[in-house]
Amino acid sequence: MWRSMRFAEQWRDAWRAALQTARLAIGVPDYDAYVAHVRAHHPGDVPMTREAFCVERMHARYGRGRSRCC
Incomplete structure (x- = not known):
């Protein structure tokens, strides 16, 4: 059971990091x-x-x- 709880925490942390990275990549500010x-x-x-x-x-x-593109 401990392993599954730890895995769930790691998965949640990785998901949050991925969301923050995606938001920064498309320019959504993180209030x-x-x-x-x-x-x-x-x-x-x-x-x-x-x-x-x-x-x-x-x-x-x-x-x-x-424009920032040129």
Whole structure:
């Protein structure tokens, strides 16, 4: 039974890592990771709201005034 529980935990962790990688590859910002980072490394700061975070990420990605492909 212990082996099956450990395997399930490893499978879940691998699945989460794969999802995060896929989201990063297609440009979906990870708000939960951002909040965890702010709370762990900047305890005096208040994290942005989800909406503000998404707007900031979109501006960082597309707000340069030109296409990134050329």
